[in-house]
Amino acid sequence: MAFTVVDPVAGTRLAEYPTMTADEVAAVVERADLAFRSWSRGASPGERAAPLARAAELLREHRDELADIAVREMGKRRDEAAMEVDWAVGHFAWAAENVDMLTADLPLQSEPGLRLVLRPAPLGAVLAIIPWNFPYLNVARIVAPNIAVGNTIMVKPAPQCPESAAAVERLLHEAGLPDGACTTLYAEVDQIPAVIADRRVVGVSVTGSRRAGRSVAETAGRHLTRVSLELGGSDPFLALSTHDMVGLVEQAFWMRNFNSGQVCSAAKRFIVMDDLYDEFLAGLVARMRACVTGVPDAEGVEVCGLSSQVAAERLEAQVDRAVEQGARVLCGGRRDGTFYEPTVLVDVAPGTEAYEEELFGPVAVVHRVGDEEAAIALANDTPYGLGARVFTTDPAQGERVADLLEAGMVAVNANVGGGPYIPFGGIKESGAGRIGGVVGTHEFVNLKVLTIAS
Known part of the structure; x- marks a missing residue:
């Protein structure tokens, strides 16, 4: 071997x-x-x-x-x-x-x-x-x-x-x-x-x-x-309000598709308020369709193929099962070798495999919700708990929602960070412990208590 x-x-x-x-x-x-x-x-x-x-x-x-x-x-x-x-x-x-x-x-x-x-x-x-x-x-x-x-x-x-x-x-x-x-x-x-x-x-x-x-x-x-x-994770991206729909869609596109979507902490589930939903969905579908795909050295390429034939076939099978279980593909959904088209799924229902699984590639699942409470409930209705993102024009709402999300890392109007000073990690089935920062470094040290008489 x-x-x-x-x-x-x-x-x-x-x-x-x-x-x-x-x-x-x-x-x-x-x-x-x-x-x-x-x-x-x-x-x-x-x-x-x-x-x-x-x-x-x-x-x-x-x-x-x-x-x-x-x-x-x-x-x-x-x-x-x-x-x-x-x-x-x-x-x-x-x-x-x-x-x-x-x-x-x-x-x-x-x-x-x-x-x-x-x-x-x-x-x-x-x-x-x-x-x-x-x-x-x-x-x-x-x-x-x-x-x-x-x-x-x-x-x-x-x-x-x-x-x-x-x-x-x-x-x-x-x-x-x-x-x-x-x-x-x-x-x-x-x-x-x-x-x-x-x-x-x-x-x-x-x-x-x-x-x-x-x-x-x-x-x-x-x-x-x-x-x-x-x-790993199935991170939610909560779109609660915005003054810039074009910018919000662009952030959603890259938070899903960086590294060809093969990121554990990528945004994978897009939970959108009812009054934003139609415009957001149309914008994301258009952006995914306009995505430039190609080989790693091609000029202007945005999304490459997946890391292996096995990875691409696995993602293809997940999307195919999602469709069999009632989901709809609004764009993409096709594989060519290791390349998988940037894809948008809707109507992914609770209890289906795509609702529970992590989709490791350029596939975005979009959900519509009616209010803040429903958005939080849907975001937390997953076995994962790695990261989450909240986009809102109301700072107080951003922190309020962040406090209620079941995740190890939450960003408000920003992306989840991964710098060396950040203790990266999650809860639930996204794991235990942290990597990075002082907290992560201390995972593998003996925090020895010293008592010294003066």
């Missing part, structure tokens, strides 16, 4: 990375544990920050080369691939610049004669299971802060994205990280339980599907291993 890079457009095999044997996987765990005990645990914050800062510089220097890899692996639009490298640079730079904050004591209420603090202490080797849709960003946002606080990382990439993972590992070593501090784990799914069961592995971070999250969480639970889960 091998991790294989397949050109999504041409379908040709471009590179193969052999899957590790059981002994090779065990050796990666050994190296990660050794690097923790011999370097990261005892290194000063500044000593850990230096290679992270240098890694940010190297990623920036190799921006075009790294973007080329992402285009080859998943057919990402070239400018979006370069943008993703920039985001990864930001995560490494932020971790380096804020290492003192991430490792600083947190004061606690104390009694007379005592000083109490929470002192973040590293735990050891962490396994990060990474998806394919953002191969650089998803690596950077778990690797950078964990190295900063003194953990070591084993990165298990998606099977179709081994080349990007190898490139990041190479640049991290060039930046000065010692052997074992960050290592790529080319392991099959059935090899992962043994890694989680190893007592030297102190935590597991999973970004992926609900099925993957449940499997990992079950294994981690048996061994009382810490786990952080980011498992």
